[in-house]
Amino acid sequence: MASEKSSRIEGFYKLPIEKRLKKVVEFSGLSDEEAELLKKTGSLSIDIADRMIENVIGTFELPIGIATNFLIDGKDYLIPMVIEEPSVVAAASNAAKMARVKGGFWTSSTGPLMIGQVQVTNLPNPNYARLQVLAHKDEIIEKANEQDPMLVSLGGGCKDIEARVIDTMKGKMLIIHLIVDVRDAMGANAVNTMAEAVAPLIEKITGGRVYLRIISNLAVYRLARAYAIFDKDAIGGEEVVEGIMNAYAFALADPFRCATHNKGIMNGISAVVLATGNDFRAIEAGAHAYASLNGYKPLTTYEVNSKGDLVGTIEVPVAVGVIGGSTSVNPLAKINLKILGVKSADELSRIIAAVGLAQNFAALRALATEGIQRGHMSLHARNIAISAGAKGDEIDKVVEVLVRERKIRMDRAMEILKEIRSKKG
Numbered sequence: 150m151a152s153e154k155s156s157r158i159e160g161f162y163k164l165p166i167e168k169r170l171k172k173v174v175e176f177s178g179l180s181d182e183e184a185e186l187l188k189k190t191g192s193l194s195i196d197i198a199d200r201m202i203e204n205v206i207g208t209f210e211l212p213i214g215i216a217t218n219f220l221i222d223g224k225d226y227l228i229p230m231v232i233e234e235p236s237v238v239a240a241a242s243n244a245a246k247m248a249r250v251k252g253g254f255w256t257s258s259t260g261p262l263m264i265g266q267v268q269v270t271n272l273p274n275p276n277y278a279r280l281q282v283l284a285h286k287d288e289i290i291e292k293a294n295e296q297d298p299m300l301v302s303l304g305g306g307c308k309d310i311e312a313r314v315i316d317t318m319k320g321k322m323l324i325i326h327l328i329v330d331v332r333d334a335m336g337a338n339a340v341n342t343m344a345e346a347v348a349p350l351i352e353k354i355t356g357g358r359v360y361l362r363i364i365s366n367l368a369v370y371r372l373a374r375a376y377a378i379f380d381k382d383a384i385g386g387e388e389v390v391e392g393i394m395n396a397y398a399f400a401l402a403d404p405f406r407c408a409t410h411n412k413g414i415m416n417g418i419s420a421v422v423l424a425t426g427n428d429f430r431a432i433e434a435g436a437h438a439y440a441s442l443n444g445y446k447p448l449t450t451y452e453v454n455s456k457g458d459l460v461g462t463i464e465v466p467v468a469v470g471v472i473g474g475s476t477s478v479n480p481l482a483k484i485n486l487k488i489l490g491v492k493s494a495d496e497l498s499r500i501i502a503a504v505g506l507a508q509n510f511a512a513l514r515a516l517a518t519e520g521i522q523r524g525h526m527s528l529h530a531r532n533i534a535i536s537a538g539a540k541g542d543e544i545d546k547v548v549e550v551l552v553r554e555r556k557i558r559m560d561r562a563m564e565i566l567k568e569i570r571s572k573k574g
């Protein structure tokens with residue numbers, strides 16, 4: 150399916166901010182008011198902030214960058230990313246540009262099913278209690294669904310019950326899972342309400358004592374998947390393919406490397422999760438727990454196909470919502486969702502998986518070739534220049550010398566600044 154508008158905007162980063170914003174407005178149909186909110190600082194008003202969390206004394210801002218070039222399932226997307234780290238947005242755009250050569254990213258998902266856990270203790274016959282719970286499945290599901298008629302009317306709600314007996318330091322426990330379709334929400338509030346509501350019924354059925362009733366962030370039934378074929382010539386030839394395969398083999402074999410490999414993936418994932426007002430701790434916990442199910446492993450895979458191209462895949466739990474939580478409260482999250490143009494939480498989760506794969510590919514390509522420092526540090530040089538005290542056009546001048554000399558250090562930045570100012574004055 151051909152896209153109406155293209156996210157392939159060459160040299161987007163070279164445009165002044167005003168022109169970049171204009172392109173985003175044209176692409177996403179933002180109103181004048183929304184564009185104004187993006188431009189000004191303090192868009193999250195103190196009154197809204199005071200209703201989001203407790204003991205508020207101010208707000209804390211981070212930049213929103215737009216990753217360009219993303220073609221996902223045949224549709225063009227501009228990706229808003231909220232992050233403090235330089236080079237992440239550039240790297241995502243860079244990878245997406247290379248992925249376009251072979252059609253971009255293709256995605257799928259399992260749907261929005263979350264798990265609510267109920268912990269049952271003090272059971273003399275936990276295996277018998279387990280069968281009793283499964284025999285009363287329909288009754289438990291009905292009780293859970295009474296809590297959220299709205300969700301049920303949308304086609305969601307509690308769909309199934311699982312029960313496991315586990316061995317713990319406090320003896321055997323029966324752990325019941327409510328499998329809940331949360332539709333377009335992240336789902337924690339909805340699931341927790343159900344888990345608490347069914348607890349007395351479960352105590353009655355089992356004769357045990359229920360303690361914890363809470364969502365699990367290991368969202369194994371809410372997986373998002375993406376793949377892309379990276380044309381070998383577009384990414385720099387056979388040697389680059391070989392280098393990336395070696396990088397992947399390293400991560401697969403060594404948890405010390407794997408943690409950094411997955412951190413690179415989360416650079417992309419967390420930035421979109423934050424931009425859309427979602428719970429980034431939930432996503433981080435879920436991703437690393439999923440990566441650890443069979444020993445800590447990379448969330449991405451790489452293979453070489455018969456043409457010598459690199460095939461990258463990702464599979465990761467992505468429990469995000471487009472309604473509920475702070476997505477509906479923070480005006481900037483709403484604007485970012487509009488820029489993405491997503492229609493459902495499922496679509497958002499698949500986009501996020503694609504960004505995670507892009508981010509990982511860009512980092513591995515840099516690491517396996519010239520090293521991370523040239524691209525990353527030349528963008529980081531701006532931070533160094535600003536920290537050294539450079540202002541206005543001094544910033545670009547200091548950056549230019551730092552990058553040319555390949556000495557991206559604070560002491561050198563201060564020296565250069567001194568030289569620039571002495572010439573001026």
Ligand SMILES: CC(C)(COP(=O)([O-])OP(=O)([O-])OC[C@H]1O[C@@H](n2cnc3c(N)ncnc32)[C@H](O)[C@@H]1OP(=O)([O-])[O-])[C@@H](O)C(=O)NCCC(=O)NCCSC(=O)C[C@@](C)(O)CC(=O)[O-]
Pocket residue numbers: 158159160161162217218234235236237238239240241242243244246409410411412413414416508511512513515516521523524525528
């Ligand atoms: C930084 C680049 C992209 C430069 O890469 P380059 O080869 O100098 O870029 P280019 O000039 O050939 O441009 C290619 C495209 O990149 C984008 N691009 C290029 N420059 C910019 C810019 N200034 N601002 C925004 N976008 C930029 C832009 O889309 C551009 O296309 P165009 O629009 O021109 O047709 C490249 O070196 C790269 O991808 N590096 C990887 C950097 C990275 O992964 N950073 C993440 C932080 S490091 C980390 O935390 C994770 C890590 C690395 O530890 C994970 C791990 O170990 O696995």
Ligand SMILES: NC(=O)C1=CN([C@@H]2O[C@H](COP(=O)(O)OP(=O)(O)OC[C@H]3O[C@@H](n4cnc5c(N)ncnc54)[C@H](OP(=O)(O)O)[C@@H]3O)[C@@H](O)[C@H]2O)C=CC1
Pocket residue numbers: 297298299300303305331332333334335336337338339340341364365366428431470472473474475
């Ligand atoms: N471990 C964790 O991850 C935990 C996370 N949290 C927090 O929980 C929050 C997310 O909970 P969540 O349940 O998503 O938020 P909300 O309770 O804000 O939103 C979900 C509710 O929105 C209503 N709704 C309206 N339209 C839809 C739709 N299309 N799809 C789905 N629901 C719809 C539903 O019913 P109705 O209208 O009847 O409300 C639903 O229950 C986040 O702030 C998160 O940080 C909390 C505890 C633990």
